[in-house]
Amino acid sequence: MNITDKDIKLIKSKGLTIDKVLSQVEIFKNGIPFVALRSAATLDNGILKFTEHYQSELTKLYNSRMSNLETIKFVPASGAATRMFKDLFRFLDNYHSEKESLNSYTNHEKANAIRLFLIGLEKFPFYATVMEKIKSAYPKFDSLSEGRQVYIFVEMMLKEKGLNYGDFPKGLLPFHKYTDSIATSFEEHLYEAAGYNTNDKGNSELHFTISKNHLEGFKDEFERIKKKVEEKTNTNFKITYSFQKPETDTIAVTQDNEPFRTEDGTLLFRPGGHGALIENLNDLSADIIYIKNIDNVVVRKYQDEVSGYKKVLAGKLIEIQDEVFRILNAIDQQNPTEAELKDIKKFLVQQLNVRLPFDFDKFSEKYKLQFLRESLNRPIRVCGMVINEGEPGGGPFWVKPENGRLVLQIIEAPQINKEDQRQQDILASSTHFNPVDLVCGVRDYKGNKFNLIDFVDPDAGFITQKTLNGKVLKALELPGLWNGAMSNWISVFVEVPITTFNPVKSVNDLLKSAHQEKLFS
Numbered sequence: 001m002n003i004t005d006k007d008i009k010l011i012k013s014k015g016l017t018i019d020k021v022l023s024q025v026e027i028f029k030n031g032i033p034f035v036a037l038r039s040a041a042t043l044d045n046g047i048l049k050f051t052e053h054y055q056s057e058l059t060k061l062y063n064s065r066m067s068n069l070e071t072i073k074f075v076p077a078s079g080a081a082t083r084m085f086k087d088l089f090r091f092l093d094n095y096h097s098e099k100e101s102l103n104s105y106t107n108h109e110k111a112n113a114i115r116l117f118l119i120g121l122e123k124f125p126f127y128a129t130v131m132e133k134i135k136s137a138y139p140k141f142d143s144l145s146e147g148r149q150v151y152i153f154v155e156m157m158l159k160e161k162g163l164n165y166g167d168f169p170k171g172l173l174p175f176h177k178y179t180d181s182i183a184t185s186f187e188e189h190l191y192e193a194a195g196y197n198t199n200d201k202g203n204s205e206l207h208f209t210i211s212k213n214h215l216e217g218f219k220d221e222f223e224r225i226k227k228k229v230e231e232k233t234n235t236n237f238k239i240t241y242s243f244q245k246p247e248t249d250t251i252a253v254t255q256d257n258e259p260f261r262t263e264d265g266t267l268l269f270r271p272g273g274h275g276a277l278i279e280n281l282n283d284l285s286a287d288i289i290y291i292k293n294i295d296n297v298v299v300r301k302y303q304d305e306v307s308g309y310k311k312v313l314a315g316k317l318i319e320i321q322d323e324v325f326r327i328l329n330a331i332d333q334q335n336p337t338e339a340e341l342k343d344i345k346k347f348l349v350q351q352l353n354v355r356l357p358f359d360f361d362k363f364s365e366k367y368k369l370q371f372l373r374e375s376l377n378r379p380i381r382v383c384g385m386v387i388n389e390g391e392p393g394g395g396p397f398w399v400k401p402e403n404g405r406l407v408l409q410i411i412e413a414p415q416i417n418k419e420d421q422r423q424q425d426i427l428a429s430s431t432h433f434n435p436v437d438l439v440c441g442v443r444d445y446k447g448n449k450f451n452l453i454d455f456v457d458p459d460a461g462f463i464t465q466k467t468l469n470g471k472v473l474k475a476l477e478l479p480g481l482w483n484g485a486m487s488n489w490i491s492v493f494v495e496v497p498i499t500t501f502n503p504v505k506s507v508n509d510l511l512k513s514a515h516q517e518k519l520f521s
Contacts, residue, residue: 058315195307460484
């Protein structure tokens, strides 16, 4: 790699080093090994399912301890809405009202998405806003053909000359329509947080990771809704923001694994994916940190159910922490008896999904305690898992890493070898899906915050193919936030109802019942 003075200046401006960049290029050259799946995690093997009585007990535990806990809700919210509208952008590119009728266009099999969009058009929360803008700009709108009207509607909604929703962050888009207001997903996260993330003083803290250019937009939105939401929830909200750090950017390369340069010769760096946010998460300190994506919200009539399950997961985290901290303190104070060691081993295997070395019982007392301490003194995450209904994305699996002991992990599809039929069969046998519904404990048994970077698996990233101005390039994504970035945490997976998982990946998802205060008649 030929490094110019211009390259060095750019690399340093991002907080990166030349060695770091060169090591990233080597990753492209050597490739990233696929994970070795051994089996899917199921209710019989790695995923817990709670009875109603046990859920009630965990909720009571959480409620009894909440007043003494510092909690925060962490919401990755930097994603733009462009992909959410990809079918509508395709419509703008491909439909020409002067050449074909709207009916003819929507009869094509590939036009299913636009057909559904039109069927539910008046149910979208932004419908009235778009129409108001149109009536102002197009006085003769009603006299136009149906195809032209629809084209203008989509264009006014997405493009810069209109409302520019295509360039909005998801958090600031209209998501839900109520009788007296329209709510963004940002606003809905506040209402939801009030249900489980509020202390005895009525304070609730949320942290959003956003793009720097959207900061003022989020601040303005909070000021617009602050008084209303705080009065309705009887909660005082503290909102903080952070940006993905430039030192987590990764270099892009050509198909030949040479650094990709733009037309003016500048090295191309790309954001490292949501795995980069482990740095942002590491900057927070609280007893409990909730993690949930910006687009996974519901209308308020369903929020009590969502909040209820959050308390269950948090109660389970507290229960696990109590036992982990008790064991670690006991190890500090005295050597456990054989009977106590047996109970600790049972706890690790049955509750924490830790697989012991086959020769553990032959270890000396010193190494037994060392192994137990290292296995227990880690960040803890309790992860909600929903029944797999065909959603794309990651799921829970038993994986065999190089050290040979099975571990429970959340794995994304790009980490799995598509050419290995056995691996694909295991993937197909998965019963549950990762909805990104995490409750995390990031402090150790002495109250000190863990350095979360110490628990990242650096080999768990993946290489993806992208294009820029028609040129193909390869991009490196860092170990995902809930994948490799938390690879070495204690992981507990719990089945939660599908009703708690309502992401908006496509604009048409807003027509689903979870996002409609009043259902279709």
